[in-house]
Amino acid sequence: MGKRITVPFGSQHVALPEPIKFVFQTENEKITSVEVDVGYVHRGIEKACQTKFKYTQVGYVVARVCGLCSISHTLGYVTAVERLMGVEVPKRALYLRLIVSELDRVHSHLLAMGHTAEVAGYENLFMQTFRYRETAMELLELLTGNRVQYDYATIGGVNRDLTPDVAKTLKERLKELKERCLWIKDVFENDFTLKLRWKGVGVVTKEMAKRFNVVGPPARAAGLETDCRAEFNYLPFKELGFKLVVRNGGDIYDRNLVRAYEVINSIEMVENALEGLPEGDVKVAVKGLPDGESFVRVEAPRGELFYYVKGSKKMVLDRVRIRVPTFANIPVMKELFVGMDYADVPATVISFDPCLSCTAR
């Protein structure tokens, strides 16, 4: 019989980039039970969207839910409202949305991979990954005019057009970024030390993934073929060469590899989109007020993002409901931790890439 110790992990912890709170009951080094709290940074955004802001302004409010996937939130909301009001979005706008959304995925995945490398004790790789991520950030800044809050998609189209100069710079720098990302993929796939640390740690089996409804890269690493980009046609992914990345290991190593392959696929899609960008308007005028309800599922970098919108011919919406990917991944984390060594916990949590500003909002 070992000694029982309660270990609080979070809300503020050196190994955590996000304020999630776990309370572990441990026996020697093994964890016997877990409690999770996600409400540390609650801001009441859903309530504000239903009371204070008009439906045209909500797109800018929900973009502030999360800094890393701000375009995904705007995209989810905007698509839901467009379907509700029957707006036909120009094809050029859809392509531009795809470019921003995929570049956003690139930098978010590189951030997640960098953090896992840091928690594994590989500071140098962390620095390299973040250095390459900077290129993606600079491209987004050039394209949208801001580094983090893009405010790009709006109801009926996008806010600014792509000029030929910017398109040229994008093409040139994407080539360089792709080479660097291939190098990173190579390191994450073949490095001996990283394999020792990550292989067989925090394994989510396919059955577990199905039972706990895992989403995003953790689900695809476990062999579950789930990706909203393949299931729904909210953006023209299929015609731009989208490939579903699925691996079968289910451990931290595979989760990172899914991200690495997705980064490369995303860069390819952006290149294809720039190549075949259709001419035309980027925005259509929207008239009328939203009436009825609609929901939409988009693929944020962390997984499936769900938006539910209900309106009744008023400027202010009746209900805006957001369900974020991190929230869907917490039950499987809880299940995973029981019986695990405490030392493996930081690496496992970070490999799920939790985003608590999304979850608590």
Added chain:
Amino acid sequence: MKEMLIQSIKNLFSKPETVLYPAEPSPPPPGYRGLIVYEESLCIFCTKCELVCPPGAIRFTYTDDGKKKFHYNPYLCIYCGECVRACPKPGCLTQVEETAPPETSPPDWDSLEREAEESKKRFLASRKKKKG
């Protein structure tokens, strides 16, 4: 091992990735979204910008004879550019590339918001009286 050595020696003599910021300039890219600039001579006081602004960084105060005055809080602004797109007069509201400098005493926006609301109420009430 050999590759690692070559890489290390290369790294010793290569340029750093970071920008030595105060010594070297680090300008924003072209088309950066910055401050909103207001040109009063072109304004027709339709208050469309006030209506669309998501954080409420643009407010109009009313005088009793119905004149309106434009107020802008750069520290509340999210630089989305929605007001520029809503403005019916081209050139009245423009977005420049500079951002607001750090400020130790920002404008007293709370009392200005209150004043804007009260003055609007006063103005509407006086207009009603005239009509009635």
